[in-house]
Amino acid sequence: xxDVEQSLFLSVREGDSSVINCTYTDSSxxxxxxxxxxxxxxxxxxxxxxxxxxMKQDQRLTVLLNKKDKHLSLRIADTQTGDSAIYFCAESxxxxxxxxxxxxxxVLVKP
Amino acid sequence: xxxxTQSPRHKITETGRxxxxxxxxxxxxxxxxxxxxxxxxxxxxxHYSYGVHDTNKGEVSDGYSVSRSNTEDLPLTLxxxxxxxxxxxxxxxxxSQGPVDGYTFGSGTRLTVV
Numbered sequence: 625x626x627d628v629e630q631s632l633f634l635s636v637r638e639g640d641s642s643v644i645n646c647t648y649t650d651s652s653x654x655x656x657x658x659x660x661x662x663x664x665x666x667x668x669x670x671x672x673x674x675x676x677x678x679m680k681q682d683q684r685l686t687v688l689l690n691k692k693d694k695h696l697s698l699r700i701a702d703t704q705t706g707d708s709a710i711y712f713c714a715e716s717x718x719x720x721x722x723x724x725x726x727x728x729x730x731v732l733v734k735p
Numbered sequence: 736x737x738x739x740t741q742s743p744r745h746k747i748t749e750t751g752r753x754x755x756x757x758x759x760x761x762x763x764x765x766x767x768x769x770x771x772x773x774x775x776x777x778x779x780x781x782h783y784s785y786g787v788h789d790t791n792k793g794e795v796s797d798g799y800s801v802s803r804s805n806t807e808d809l810p811l812t813l814x815x816x817x818x819x820x821x822x823x824x825x826x827x828x829x830x831s832q833g834p835v836d837g838y839t840f841g842s843g844t845r846l847t848v849v
Contacts, residue, residue: 667840719832719835720765720766
């Protein structure tokens with residue numbers, strides 16, 4: 625079956641880098657996503673990566689994928705207080721198909 | 736502009752009552768999904784539909800039902816509300832074989848069962 629796991633909580637100082645980790649079990653996962661949810665708000669897509677890639681960079685965000693270990697990470701450079709939120713990783717087998725989400729990592733950025 | 740809307744935004748209901756949450760999208764997307772969000776569990780899939788008259792169970796479908804009579808709407812019904820169904824519910828839509836980043840999410844419905 626499908627299973628996506630994340631650590632629950634991460635605390636980081638403003639200006640430092642944050643690294644949020646995610647593991648998944650299904651080797652047929654084709655697309656892997658990172659979503660952000662601010663308090664009381666809906667989901668905002670941050671970035672995604674295809675399973676045949678091992679890295680993707682988008683401004684302050686770097687996604688690393690280790691397909692062999694089924695491990696995904698999101699690095700946020702120069703973390704700001706506005707980055708305080710819950711971050712979800714998710715996977716799908718095909719574009720547009722159902723998404724399976726991890727439990728979410730709550731990131732707290734301290735001044 | 737195309738959008739996806741959920742209603743109501745907040746609802747309080749009593750145990751045992753039937754409740755229907757609405758989801759309406761004007762993206763003309765084939766696919767629609769219902770998720771519930773609970774602390775520590777992330778978003779879990781309740782039901783989903785890949786087209787009109789198509790419905791499928793997700794990982795937490797017990798006590799919920801959906802029907803898809805047109806492209807725009809996927810209402811979620813709680814047959815007999817239970818306190819364990821107190822949660823925040825999100826609806827989403829996407830296009831089959833569409834853009835990888837083409838998922839749209841509603842703003843959520845906060846349901847409290849007392």
